[in-house]
Amino acid sequence: MSELDEIRRDIDRIDNQIVELFLERMACAERVADYKAARGLPVLDRSRERALLAQRAGQVPPEMRTYVEVLFQLLMEASRNRQGERVGRTSEVAEAIGAALAESPATFPREAFVACQGVEGAYQQIATDRMFRHAQISYLDSFEAVFRAVEEGLCEYGVVPIENSTAGSVTRVFDLMMDHSFHIVRTCRLKIDHNLLALPGATLEGIRHVYSHEQAINQCGEYLRSMGDVQVHVCENTAVASKMVAEGGRSDVAALASLPCADIYDLVPLAKSVQDRGNNYTRFACIAKQLTIFAGATRSSLMLTLPHEPGSLYKVLAKFFELDINIVKLESRPIPERDFEFMFYFDVDCPAASPEFRTLISSLGDVCDEFRYLGSYAEVV
Numbered sequence: 001m002s003e004l005d006e007i008r009r010d011i012d013r014i015d016n017q018i019v020e021l022f023l024e025r026m027a028c029a030e031r032v033a034d035y036k037a038a039r040g041l042p043v044l045d046r047s048r049e050r051a052l053l054a055q056r057a058g059q060v061p062p063e064m065r066t067y068v069e070v071l072f073q074l075l076m077e078a079s080r081n082r083q084g085e086r087v088g089r090t091s092e093v094a095e096a097i098g099a100a101l102a103e104s105p106a107t108f109p110r111e112a113f114v115a116c117q118g119v120e121g122a123y124q125q126i127a128t129d130r131m132f133r134h135a136q137i138s139y140l141d142s143f144e145a146v147f148r149a150v151e152e153g154l155c156e157y158g159v160v161p162i163e164n165s166t167a168g169s170v171t172r173v174f175d176l177m178m179d180h181s182f183h184i185v186r187t188c189r190l191k192i193d194h195n196l197l198a199l200p201g202a203t204l205e206g207i208r209h210v211y212s213h214e215q216a217i218n219q220c221g222e223y224l225r226s227m228g229d230v231q232v233h234v235c236e237n238t239a240v241a242s243k244m245v246a247e248g249g250r251s252d253v254a255a256l257a258s259l260p261c262a263d264i265y266d267l268v269p270l271a272k273s274v275q276d277r278g279n280n281y282t283r284f285a286c287i288a289k290q291l292t293i294f295a296g297a298t299r300s301s302l303m304l305t306l307p308h309e310p311g312s313l314y315k316v317l318a319k320f321f322e323l324d325i326n327i328v329k330l331e332s333r334p335i336p337e338r339d340f341e342f343m344f345y346f347d348v349d350c351p352a353a354s355p356e357f358r359t360l361i362s363s364l365g366d367v368c369d370e371f372r373y374l375g376s377y378a379e380v381v
Contacts, residue, residue, distance in 0.1 A: 043080055080366065116139055119139050130188050160285055186377045188380040189282075195257060197255045197256075199246070200267075202268070210227070220274050220276060241255035297352040305341065316368060326348065329345070
């Protein structure tokens with residue numbers, strides 16, 4: 001037997017002891033849970049955990065303290081979750097999710113009154129038609145107006161873009177999420193093809209001004225630079241840009257927009273699919289005032305603010321890891337009027353009805369300052 005084999009045999013022996021001690025520790029955690037349940041005590045005892053971490057860190061050499069702190073944070077997280085399961089710990093949010101799962105309709109509606117930003121031909125309208133078979137659409141001037149319409153009950157649903165595979169997140173929408181009350185009930189991933197649209201008779205060489213939404217401009221940066229001496233102008237929406245070109249009557253102006261806009265506004269495509277990447281997709285969220293969880297909801301969205309201290313984000317990520325819940329998106333946005341504080345947005349891949357998700361929702365308050373559940377939903381591709 002080689003020296004390495006002997007070392008590995010020692011590691012196996014130690015690991016077996018660790019497993020036995022872990023089971024013994026978890027049995028003690030169950031006894032603690034029974035004690036707390038009998039006396040109405042909370043599962044989380046922050047002062048006890050801080051004291052334990054400091055004590056364990058002081059038992060090892062300085063170069064090993066970080067490793068010991070990480071190890072015992074995971075142990076305490078597992079112990080806390082086990083205690084929560086033992087006492088049937090829940091939260092108002094978890095109870096609301098359970099009620100929504102029991103009461104929500106089995107199928108997503110085919111008809112609805114939906115608010116979108118822009119005008120006919122906007123990508124939001126195309127996404128709305130993808131999610132609803134027969135939607136009555138109210139076109140509004142801004143994303144904020146869509147959130148307000150939903151929040152005030154002026155429409156059943158609203159559709160807003162949230163991220164693009166090329167240009168990233170739609171930051172304005174993420175900022176609005178902090179200010180409005182809503183729930184996400186479905187998302188849609190839409191293939192985006194931007195086209196250079198102009199009046200009949202216009203030529204590619206004659207274009208001197210291009211109008212479009214900021215996201216579309218970002219997604220077509222390489223093509224726009226190849227056009228040479230062209231001024232690029234940002235406007236509210238790709239369809240609004242098309243309408244401006246149609247009503248302006250100028251042959252030196254073009255819009256970056258969808259092909260349906262060409263038919264709607266009597267324009268012609270001077271160039272098709274001019275986005276920088278062929279796999280250019282945008283995700284749209286369908287939002288509603290009431291919490292509704294339709295069948296097949298396997299993705300959920302959360303907003304969290306964390307303590308401004310080392311390890312706070314790690315503690316949240318460790319909770320997802322322990323529950324085997326996959327994070328598919330993590331976004332941070334600065335909180336207005338709060339210096340160097342951020343709101344973290346999580347999209348997680350986990351069935352809303354699963355026990356792991358209920359445990360997550362019931363215990364997130366242990367590791368964050370504020371927590372908001374935005375909804376569980378299925379994504380239409």
